[in-house]
Amino acid sequence: MKVTFKIWRQDNAASKGDFVSYEVDRLTEDMSFLEALDYLNELLVARNEKVIAYEYDCREGICGQCGVFINGRAHGPHDHMTTCQLHMRSFADGQTIVVEPWRATAFPVIKDLVVDRSAFDNIIEQGAYISAKTGTAPEANAILVGKEVADKAMDAAACIGCGACVATCKNSSAALFTAAKINHLNSLPQGKQEASKRVLEMTRQMELEGFGSCTFTGACEVECPEGISILNIAEMNARRAKAKWFD
């Protein structure tokens, strides 16, 4: 199959950047989207042109490294999917595919399709951990966790930090990401000791990083590869209010 990639090219954070179109022939619909980009890059190397910068790691949909805005959707046209799991069969022969980096002030472009997601790390550093003594693993049943609680915590913990929620949000809000990290630990007995501090400091850092506010469009939930529910955001709001006014 043959497609036209219209790809955002930008040398560095300071430069302006613009779209460049590339016609690519001899693709197959069984290729993954990233393989098609790899192929395009090989063509660029052969032509002695600068390759397109984009991020990936596992290509199994679990690491959260890949992530670009494809034809107006975060991670491409499907719901709940990472970019690496997208295949060329999702596009028509002869189609133009517009590829942009995540757009958010808190995620500045480093080069081409690569953005700096350090803002997420900064939020994590404020409390997405538990303070525990290291050593040998404790006996598994020393702290009992009910199935419902474990499931709920696991649903939130499924967040891979890809940034699609921020990318798709009209306000570039990091509410879903931050809520997932907070609810994961605050639901569990191990996270209770630092629960109030965690929610207050992580939400504070979220605002300091320059993310916008949540207006519950629900777009993040649809684009999230793990389908993390926006109810997590409402729960974070409740936890924050409780920590702020009652703890």
Added chain:
Amino acid sequence: MFFRKSIIALTGLFLCLFLIVHLSANSILLLPEETARELYNSYSTTLRESPIIKIVAYVLYLSILLHIVYALLITLNNRRAKSKRYTLNQYRENSSWTSQNMGLLGIMILLFIVVHLANFWARIKLGMGEGVGLDANGHVDVYEVTYSLFQNIYYVLFYTLLMAPLGLHLYHGLKSAFMTLGFYHKKGLRIIAKLSLIYAVIMAVGFGIIPFIVFFK
């Protein structure tokens, strides 16, 4: 930002309550001419003379102002957070148009409120423009103000058409206010979403249809 969002949610909920009272009162206009005039005028006189309603009125003005000011501040901050927009964005595939355009809908409602206040509040409470007469019972004839306004088809259309953005804004705003305020019960929210839809439809249709009925009275 959490504080500001909470204020927007709380003032929004208060305004939702106010609209219920407002629509109930407006439904008096649907009664036969004489009964409607008498009831409507005595009702509005009672409201104007009540000290409690005076306090509620100030809370109402304050709510509208806070709702607008904080929405504006939040929106400016949100714009800063998304300094560059996408060339191609298919947001309709992951969210509703309404949820993406609450600000635009809010501006349309504000436009309505300005005209609405100029038509009624400025004339009756501030005494601006044409004077308002008294009815047979000696009450200020608010019914006449309403009735004569809705003899003008352009006002009827304006009052009716702008209830569409109101309905949309109410639908998204009402259910979201609960989540902003930290209500996260899954089944409860599903019920709230349905009730918000019913509420929004009743408000939009109710407020929208009354000017037409008055016009054809």
